[in-house]
Amino acid sequence: MTSGDEAPRLRLIRAGELSGATAQTSGMVRAAAISGDLVGAQSLWMGRTVLPAGVSSGDHHHGESETGIFVVSGSPVFVFRDPASGEVVRLEPQPGDYIWVPPHIPHREENRSSDAEAVVVIARSTQEAIVVNVSSL
DSSP, rough: OOOOTTOOOOOOGGGGGOOOOOOOOTTTTEEEEEOHHHHHOOOOEEEEEOOOTTTBOOEEEEETEEEEEEEEOOEEEEEEEEEEOOOOEEEEEEEEEEEEEEOOOOOOEEOOOOOOEEEEEEEESSSSOEEEEEEEO
């Protein structure tokens, strides 16, 4: 993190430097790359999430934070309950696709592959990873 008298500068965060000391949800592994604690970010959190083969995460939401997700590899499924209809919806992106998660919307990630992990890159509109684990969608 930068001190108050240090000028802001670009930072390189190598893949091996990501921090697991961030909010977690069962079934997945989040690693922070850019946050207030790590680089002094003031309004952005960014990191990587890995979902092992055949695993579903716990249900959760990200509080006031908007979340943008880029699918790097694998076959993740994003599951949520449509607020208007009450129906459970399953979004099935492919590598190269994006998902937007609005604030306060409970969801979970599932990996439909039985032999390959799913990897996504996450960007949030807050400097820290807000994760609120909930009992159901």
